[in-house]
Amino acid sequence: MPESNLQPPPGRWGSALAWVLVLAASVFTIAAALLYEQNRVGDRRVIEIRAQAPEKGNFYPRRIEVVAGERVRLRVRNVDTVGHGFALPALNVGIAEIKPGEDAIFDLTIPEHGSDYEFFCTVWCSTEHMQMRGQLVALPAQARR
Amino acid sequence: MFRTDRVLGLMPLDWRLELTRYPVVRRLLKSRWMPFLLLAFNLFMFTVILMAAWVGGVGAGNYNFGIMIIWILWWVVLMMILVPGLSRFWCTVCPLPLVGEWLQRLTLVGVRHDPKQGNLFAGFKKRWPKSLSNMWVMNFLFLGTTFFSAFFTTRPVGTFVLLFSIIILSIVLSVIYHKRTFCLYVCPISGFQALYSNFAMTEVRVKDPTICRDHKSKGCVVGNASGYGCPWLLLPYKFTRNTYCGMCFECFKTCEYDNMALNLRPPGTDLLVDENRHLDEAYKAFIMLGIAVTFFMSMQGPWGFLKDWVNMATLPGYFAFIVLHAAWCLVVIPAIFLAFVWWGHRRAGPSEVPLKKAYINFSYTLVPLGLAAWVAFSWGIILPNGSYLFHILSDPFAWGWDLFGIAHVPWTPVFTGLMPWLEIVTMVVGLLFSLDFAYKLAVQTYREPAAAHRAAIPMLSFLTLATAGLTWLFIG
Numbered sequence: 274m275p276e277s278n279l280q281p282p283p284g285r286w287g288s289a290l291a292w293v294l295v296l297a298a299s300v301f302t303i304a305a306a307l308l309y310e311q312n313r314v315g316d317r318r319v320i321e322i323r324a325q326a327p328e329k330g331n332f333y334p335r336r337i338e339v340v341a342g343e344r345v346r347l348r349v350r351n352v353d354t355v356g357h358g359f360a361l362p363a364l365n366v367g368i369a370e371i372k373p374g375e376d377a378i379f380d381l382t383i384p385e386h387g388s389d390y391e392f393f394c395t396v397w398c399s400t401e402h403m404q405m406r407g408q409l410v411a412l413p414a415q416a417r418r
Numbered sequence: 419m420f421r422t423d424r425v426l427g428l429m430p431l432d433w434r435l436e437l438t439r440y441p442v443v444r445r446l447l448k449s450r451w452m453p454f455l456l457l458a459f460n461l462f463m464f465t466v467i468l469m470a471a472w473v474g475g476v477g478a479g480n481y482n483f484g485i486m487i488i489w490i491l492w493w494v495v496l497m498m499i500l501v502p503g504l505s506r507f508w509c510t511v512c513p514l515p516l517v518g519e520w521l522q523r524l525t526l527v528g529v530r531h532d533p534k535q536g537n538l539f540a541g542f543k544k545r546w547p548k549s550l551s552n553m554w555v556m557n558f559l560f561l562g563t564t565f566f567s568a569f570f571t572t573r574p575v576g577t578f579v580l581l582f583s584i585i586i587l588s589i590v591l592s593v594i595y596h597k598r599t600f601c602l603y604v605c606p607i608s609g610f611q612a613l614y615s616n617f618a619m620t621e622v623r624v625k626d627p628t629i630c631r632d633h634k635s636k637g638c639v640v641g642n643a644s645g646y647g648c649p650w651l652l653l654p655y656k657f658t659r660n661t662y663c664g665m666c667f668e669c670f671k672t673c674e675y676d677n678m679a680l681n682l683r684p685p686g687t688d689l690l691v692d693e694n695r696h697l698d699e700a701y702k703a704f705i706m707l708g709i710a711v712t713f714f715m716s717m718q719g720p721w722g723f724l725k726d727w728v729n730m731a732t733l734p735g736y737f738a739f740i741v742l743h744a745a746w747c748l749v750v751i752p753a754i755f756l757a758f759v760w761w762g763h764r765r766a767g768p769s770e771v772p773l774k775k776a777y778i779n780f781s782y783t784l785v786p787l788g789l790a791a792w793v794a795f796s797w798g799i800i801l802p803n804g805s806y807l808f809h810i811l812s813d814p815f816a817w818g819w820d821l822f823g824i825a826h827v828p829w830t831p832v833f834t835g836l837m838p839w840l841e842i843v844t845m846v847v848g849l850l851f852s853l854d855f856a857y858k859l860a861v862q863t864y865r866e867p868a869a870a871h872r873a874a875i876p877m878l879s880f881l882t883l884a885t886a887g888l889t890w891l892f893i894g
Binding site: 278279280281282283287288291292294295297298299302303306309310313348350372373374375376378 | 448449450451454455458459461462465466469480481482525526527528529637642643644645671672673674675676814815816817818819829
């Protein structure tokens, strides 16, 4: 018989290192992603608008309430299988086309004089295209909590 | 070409290159950090995949990290490289059953061992029912998942549901049942790797059987302080086929005599191992071939109505898809195959070989062909869609990140002009291997050369016709 060739398993430090790696790969990864995103966005409120052709759901939400003076990040996500555009002309915000699966991000500060701002799709996306629109409703600054 | 001692008339069937004779490979496989470090990396990847699939919501999946990594990168690498090249190496590094295994072992990288009791495990340690100790559950589960293929492969939340369900199921079964019961008998991904790994160019085998014969303590089975007894409930010293070996490399760690080897070998040698061949494995071959055809027709074919059926556009259409797809995989392909085997069986003349035995034996000829069909299908995934990977690596959660400065690389199909040629070459290579093994299996089944020749002709015809049909489908 040849000689025994067994290797001992990792000791206490090895086990500790394994735990560090597992936590880093799971919990810390999630925490790091969330912290990084929070740091990137800063004090802006992130508002996600999902874009689909009107017969499949239209913009969602179609009515968004913001507060005059508020700093917001609009993330328009095209969850459809056709391209859509996005325009919010009163606030000088827009993009010609957001391809399927892609998103567009706009950072803006809502003007102090509250008003309703219409947004709409700018790509002929379906026969119902003209119905693909929504409203950004700016509430007076007193509404801020 | 048709020599029984060589693959494709070129490589001797018994040729082996023992990779573990290189000290660096041997040390690597004996270390408990292998595969732990790879698993930790994949745990990181799957954490990101699950998170991206969750926050990606119900949207289109082409810019989602979960969808892209699983269905564009992982599936293609699995079918093109891992299974044909490295056998079940994916099972080595698969993070899905990790939590279940850690709950059993109550340690991440160490070994809980008592000299009297052997390896220590938590949980109920039940034995899986004998009647289910085969591939049938995996066959039906995998076929069942394909009923929802549009949901799983195009909706991020679908990918999340699929992966999370597998994780939860693995944890539950690991608490109830012994060792890797989930991987061995339930995991839907495991079954096709098990069958197709018979074609792989690597294997884990014993170096010198006489050492194992004289070695009484059998650490590779019962475990010892350096490692666990085979988690896949096998007897490593008796390995003859790759089918159920999950390549966890525990037997390298527990073998006191370094008697386990990782070998390079000619492709397909296990297809000729006449041991534990059963109808469940034959059906796995039929189902995999059937799914390859259905997937190609619904995902890459020009038939819009079929896409609508699979996408659940209407309920009657969706039910029609389920019924036809199930019938195609479970009835039509097996029946056509049976007709050709029966034809060959009759041509072989009177023999003591039962038709069922010939049917099961010849079903292994579908392994190279089925794998080739999946590789050909994979060309149609990676070449047109691979460029999406740049975007999602840089912006994994679609939050507008650009970690590596490649988030805005546009969708750019590459070498799609070459795709038909790659698919043709792939199918022809698959056919050559299938023909070669069909002849060898005929000789093995019927023994008498003249009878084997006669029986092989219908099988060679079937394989050629099937390849022609698949090639027409891919490039037509």
